Amino acid sequence: MAEFRRAYGAAPWHLLLLAGCFAVTGWIALRLAGEASALRMLLWFLGAVIAHDLVLFPVYASLDRALRRALGRAGAPSPLNHVRVPALGAGLLFLVYLPGILGLGDGTYLAATGLAPRALLGRWLAVSGALLAASALLYAARLLARRAR
Amino acid sequence: MPASPPPPDDAPSAAPAALWRGLARHRPPGVDAADRAWRSPVRGPWLTSVLGAVLLATLPLVIVTGLLDWIAYGPRLDQAFPRDVGWLHPPVFDWPTRPAWLFRVTQGLHVTLGIVLVPVVLGKLWSVVPKLFDWPPARSAAQLLERLSLLLLVGGILFQTATGLLNIQYAYLFGFDFYTAHWYGAWIFTAALVTHVAVKLPRLVTALRGPGFVRTPVERTRPEPADPDGLVARRPGPATMSRRGVLALVGGGALLLAALTVGQSVDGLRRTALLLPRGRRIDDGPTGFPVNRSVAAAGVTPEQTGPGWRLTLRAGNRTVTLDRARLLGLAQHTAVLPIACVEGWSTSQTWTGVRLRDLAALVGAAGPATARVRSLERAGLFREAVLHGGQVTDPDALLALRVNGVDLSPDHGYPARIIVPALPGVHCTKWVAEIVFDG
Numbered sequence A: 001m002a003e004f005r006r007a008y009g010a011a012p013w014h015l016l017l018l019a020g021c022f023a024v025t026g027w028i029a030l031r032l033a034g035e036a037s038a039l040r041m042l043l044w045f046l047g048a049v050i051a052h053d054l055v056l057f058p059v060y061a062s063l064d065r066a067l068r069r070a071l072g073r074a075g076a077p078s079p080l081n082h083v084r085v086p087a088l089g090a091g092l093l094f095l096v097y098l099p100g101i102l103g104l105g106d107g108t109y110l111a112a113t114g115l116a117p118r119a120l121l122g123r124w125l126a127v128s129g130a131l132l133a134a135s136a137l138l139y140a141a142r143l144l145a146r147r148a149r
Numbered sequence B: 001m002p003a004s005p006p007p008p009d010d011a012p013s014a015a016p017a018a019l020w021r022g023l024a025r026h027r028p029p030g031v032d033a034a035d036r037a038w039r040s041p042v043r044g045p046w047l048t049s050v051l052g053a054v055l056l057a058t059l060p061l062v063i064v065t066g067l068l069d070w071i072a073y074g075p076r077l078d079q080a081f082p083r084d085v086g087w088l089h090p091p092v093f094d095w096p097t098r099p100a101w102l103f104r105v106t107q108g109l110h111v112t113l114g115i116v117l118v119p120v121v122l123g124k125l126w127s128v129v130p131k132l133f134d135w136p137p138a139r140s141a142a143q144l145l146e147r148l149s150l151l152l153l154v155g156g157i158l159f160q161t162a163t164g165l166l167n168i169q170y171a172y173l174f175g176f177d178f179y180t181a182h183w184y185g186a187w188i189f190t191a192a193l194v195t196h197v198a199v200k201l202p203r204l205v206t207a208l209r210g211p212g213f214v215r216t217p218v219e220r221t222r223p224e225p226a227d228p229d230g231l232v233a234r235r236p237g238p239a240t241m242s243r244r245g246v247l248a249l250v251g252g253g254a255l256l257l258a259a260l261t262v263g264q265s266v267d268g269l270r271r272t273a274l275l276l277p278r279g280r281r282i283d284d285g286p287t288g289f290p291v292n293r294s295v296a297a298a299g300v301t302p303e304q305t306g307p308g309w310r311l312t313l314r315a316g317n318r319t320v321t322l323d324r325a326r327l328l329g330l331a332q333h334t335a336v337l338p339i340a341c342v343e344g345w346s347t348s349q350t351w352t353g354v355r356l357r358d359l360a361a362l363v364g365a366a367g368p369a370t371a372r373v374r375s376l377e378r379a380g381l382f383r384e385a386v387l388h389g390g391q392v393t394d395p396d397a398l399l400a401l402r403v404n405g406v407d408l409s410p411d412h413g414y415p416a417r418i419i420v421p422a423l424p425g426v427h428c429t430k431w432v433a434e435i436v437f438d439g
Helices: A003-010 A012-032 A037-071 A080-096 A108-112 A121-148 B019-025 B031-037 B043-073 B102-116 B118-133 B141-168 B178-207 B243-259 B267-274 B324-329 B357-361 B389-393
Strands: B311-315 B320-322 B332-340 B348-355 B370-373 B384-388 B398-403 B417-419 B432-439
Touching: A003 A012, A003 B141, A003 B384, A012 B178, A037 A108, A037 B118, A037 B141, A037 B357, A080 A121, A080 B118, A080 B243, B031 B118, B043 B102, B043 B118, B043 B178, B043 B243, B102 B118, B102 B141, B102 B243, B102 B332, B102 B348, B118 B141, B118 B243, B141 B178, B178 B243, B178 B332, B267 B348, B311 B357, B320 B324, B332 B398, B332 B417, B348 B357, B357 B389, B357 B432, B370 B389, B384 B389
Parallel strands: B311 B432
Antiparallel strands: B311 B320, B332 B348, B348 B398, B370 B384, B370 B432, B398 B417
């Protein structure tokens, strides 16, 4: 047992568990291999990881770094989080409701419901503006409170 | 708790030792720069574990409600998608009709919780992202396998979220069958999640004893002690947000998404689903509630639904044909029932019509095993639906002719549609032409 542990790097149950995990995935891969769209599914699966780890994360981390550089030295109270928080909120909304905001499903929507799709881009801008304005108001109030002291 | 992480040139003991040692020694360019670039002082096992604990408590709910939605479609009646799933499926049973809100809640939870958890998932990924650029990528076969399973875990949750979000917003950009992909993606993710939890649960429990939720001002926020997993930055910068602040930010994001999503499922709040296509009423009238498929999209013409329309009932070799006036002459029953779509919206309305069991009795099928309902619609995946016996005989199972005190509108299925408690919306067939009772 100790010999196995040394060679493998963990207890036998660890190997068993991972073998089970890969067995499920392998069985699904074999099952889907016959589908015409199997390659597309694989590309979307791997593409999702690449899109998050190598695109989304570096982009938001770089933006945040630039923001910290620009506002990090500003006086107290720091405006940094008053920009960060509404920006993250707007970004999150954009990410989740992106198909609607960009109208990617408009054709299908019109064909299925017979209703004209609503322009959601303006709404997203309005909600984002409201978040930013609320944050700015809060910052102004904090500044005033600090001065009054 | 170990005081410091192993140095990068630590000699691994696992076999083949030469391979792991060589891998550790050959550091590709950029690895050291990346290692130094992680500056956030709040990254660490405690924050990761709190986010992990939230996901551990909530993701099973998303998984189970997803599987329940598959069962609600009726695998026993060969109506669940994907159809042929082999041995990999939950135990199947006849979907009950009570409580009437059952499907509304299971699918509403699945879609809403799936959306609300997006910031928690993103936060969790942010908290562990330095591990992705770690060198060496593994120090033993065990670590290598575990990291490969993490690809399935991360790929799984992102794939499920992306396909789900696109599906509920009508954007079928992916070009593959949604049901097939979301079903098998769920199993890959679930297997990887079970593995991850089994391996990491002891770490999570230990790490939760860390800094705790006590309020700490930003300027006094310090990194956690160096951990064996290497989550804590080696060269942390000054804190710009406390750990509580990060959790509040993630929680705030979740609340924001909840506020803009629940309107899909709650009638009084419909318009608050500002950024979702289902967050709207067609008009303010009694038939203004949402429509998934219009009469025009279904290709059903006014001639088909006009005075010439007949409902055909069959059981064995008996056939009864009724026009709308005769249907209205039969005993009418009114019920307040929800209609819920698997794509994440639902609404409760007051339906009036003839009980399905009364229609069955008309053709001498008092306790049918199934009822096959056909629509006037010629194409479309759901032009036909099969109900099991319990769904036919429920006292509130109706062939609805009217809704909220007026005739059904063409888009809601005039001249007649099915409405059954807890039945998925797609099986509440509209523009009904024929019902065949069996058994």
